[in-house]
Amino acid sequence: MKKNNMKSIGILTGLWLLLFLNCGQRMAAQIRNKVCDTIPYEFIQEKIIIPVTVNGIKVKYIVDTGGRTGTMYDAATEMKATAAGYMRISDVNAQGSNYQEAHVQNVSIGENYKIKQLKTMVLPKNPFFTGLGVVGILGGDNDFKVLFDTGAGGFLLYSTEDYERLSDISKVTNHGYGIVAAGITGLGKPVDIKKVTVPPINIMGKEFTNVGSTTTVMNGSIIGVDLLEYGKVIIDYMRRRFYFFPFEEGKTDMGGAPALWNVSILPRNDRFEITTIWDSMKDKVAFGDQVININGTSLDDCPMSQMAVEDIMNAIPGDTGYIIVKKDNQEKKIEIRKEK
Numbered sequence: 001m002k003k004n005n006m007k008s009i010g011i012l013t014g015l016w017l018l019l020f021l022n023c024g025q026r027m028a029a030q031i032r033n034k035v036c037d038t039i040p041y042e043f044i045q046e047k048i049i050i051p052v053t054v055n056g057i058k059v060k061y062i063v064d065t066g067g068r069t070g071t072m073y074d075a076a077t078e079m080k081a082t083a084a085g086y087m088r089i090s091d092v093n094a095q096g097s098n099y100q101e102a103h104v105q106n107v108s109i110g111e112n113y114k115i116k117q118l119k120t121m122v123l124p125k126n127p128f129f130t131g132l133g134v135v136g137i138l139g140g141d142n143d144f145k146v147l148f149d150t151g152a153g154g155f156l157l158y159s160t161e162d163y164e165r166l167s168d169i170s171k172v173t174n175h176g177y178g179i180v181a182a183g184i185t186g187l188g189k190p191v192d193i194k195k196v197t198v199p200p201i202n203i204m205g206k207e208f209t210n211v212g213s214t215t216t217v218m219n220g221s222i223i224g225v226d227l228l229e230y231g232k233v234i235i236d237y238m239r240r241r242f243y244f245f246p247f248e249e250g251k252t253d254m255g256g257a258p259a260l261w262n263v264s265i266l267p268r269n270d271r272f273e274i275t276t277i278w279d280s281m282k283d284k285v286a287f288g289d290q291v292i293n294i295n296g297t298s299l300d301d302c303p304m305s306q307m308a309v310e311d312i313m314n315a316i317p318g319d320t321g322y323i324i325v326k327k328d329n330q331e332k333k334i335e336i337r338k339e340k
Contacts, residue, residue: 047132054105055107059079062129062134081120103118105117146221146223154258159215160194162220170198174340210256212254260340262278263277263278265291265309272302274289278339281334292326293324294312321336
């Protein structure tokens with residue numbers, strides 16, 4: 001049998017275990033590149049049991065593509081698992097319970113499929129598991145879902161949660177603090193922001209390398225409308241999927257982290273304020289400082305909208321400009337610049 005291709009682990013036939021590369025190596029909406037490996041397994045009490053190495057510790061897991069990954073406490077401790085919060089799940093009887101979550105490192109399944117970090121529930125000692133000689137269940141929850149959003153500008157909006165999952169293979173190029181953007185309910189709260197270059201993204205056989213993005217506070221990562229520059233997109237509403245047909249085969253270099261102004265300005269508190277500050281500006285301005293002029297354009301008559309102030313910022317020629325900040329009835333001219 002074959003599980004759907006958004007799962008990271010699926011039984012194909014016989015001794016073949018089909019492993020989809022979509023967490024530790026590449027993230028994709030639909031993955032074509034696969035790793036096929038021959039892995040010896042045991043079939044005991046109608047359970048498929050395979051050998052797995054976790055952080056140098058050789059163990060056995062039940063393969064259950066319909067379940068969540070879980071590891072008994074003693075084994076998780078031996079694997080040097082690190083705490084990752086709590087979660088609530090329901091079993092086949094619809095009975096729910098809270099479980100601690102943990103991260104385990106350097107997971108190897110067969111010779112070819114390796115995961116740098118895997119999230120697992122921490123389970124109490126279970127006589128069923130110990131009787132089978134396993135430490136837990138290897139579930140089908142190790143996937144990386146990406147939404148294609150025609151309302152989102154840019155190519156990639158990278159969620160903070162996904163960055164944390166892939167932090168060891170995502171390169172941070174800059175740090176900031178502030179409000180990501182204005183939503184339908186207004187401005188969000190200021191948060192820590194990172195500018196990153198992410199691992200290669202493979203969408204239906206088309207590989208995008210050197211992809212840059214800033215982290216967002218959304219629930220998941222988004223592929224934005226800029227994807228349409230590289231191919232045709234078919235949206236399948238019924239199956240909640242999208243399909244991508246690239247104009248050209250081969251790799252496309254996306255240029256790395258985006259070049260952005262080292263401050264962002266949004267309408268806030270009935271005026272224009274600095275709402276994002278990148279590292280190079282953190283000693284020159286403060287979050288909430290009022291801005292009255294952008295590179296010679298007064299904001300007195302500017303509409304109170306994100307689009308209006310961004311149009312002014314985008315119209316600045318070159319990579320340097322200035323803003324005038326008003327604080328304590330004093331006006332100060334401050335140079336700004338675009339940077340990666």
